[in-house]
Amino acid sequence: MATDPVPVRLDEQAASGLAHIVQQYLVQDLAEFEKKRRQAVRMRGRIAMSASDQDTSVTLDFRGDEIVIFDGECAPLDSSINGSYQALLRLLQGRANPLVEHLRGRLRVRSRPRRLFLPLRLHRLMKLTTEGNHAGRQV
């Protein structure tokens, strides 16, 4: 059975470009890929992504029935991924893995035991998918 896309909304206070980019990206990707819609429905927890060299962070709160995006590191966090803008970009582009980048010291990945795999699940959800024609892409 097909899964409807989980609504992705910005918190009322979210004004950063990063929050808007992540929100548009998730809406577009979930609309296109059934597999990612199923992943998103199953995810729970609150994870921050921080571009430390740009002093910019967003928090994604996976609630099952919706995903809410906040500016900054919004406590209480279950997980966080910190690194340079380029390191985060490589993650989203699917050119790097958070665990490997953490071990190489290019990212700092933290997680509470109860949400140990949230960073890996986030990476699987958000990394660019090579298939898909991105039809109807105009704004």
Place this chain on the structure above:
Amino acid sequence: MPDIYTLAWYNALQDLLNGNPDVEKNAPRGRYKMLAELRGDGASPYVSGGKSLFFVVHFDDGSCTEYSELAESPPRKEFDFIFEFPASVFEGIAAAIVDPIEAGLKGTIKITGDMRILIRHADLVNVLYDVYAREVETGWPKGKPPYDA
């Protein structure tokens, strides 16, 4: 040295984009239409407060086929990407004193479009910045950023 926002300046930028192998290498395949809207913010001496300046950039398989100013606001549906800048921020980028990545992440530049294409080709931003900030020699007849507060 063409003055900013003149036909010669737009033509010089188009020529530089087409002469730069990194643009062709990093640009997405296919046809893309981009709209830039520069909003007068009271700081820019080139775009009056409350007014907007529009220009379009078309890419076709990595070649810039159009780089021109528009007389009025076009229908937004025609474009794959829309970049909205305060005019003084865009001019700061052209003068190499504003980092476009930082401005984009902070929300000073509002970006609308297919973010998957933007993320996949994010390296193009650095290439374009180099072209704006270092390769084109821009004339600033009414003054160069940073502007006095």
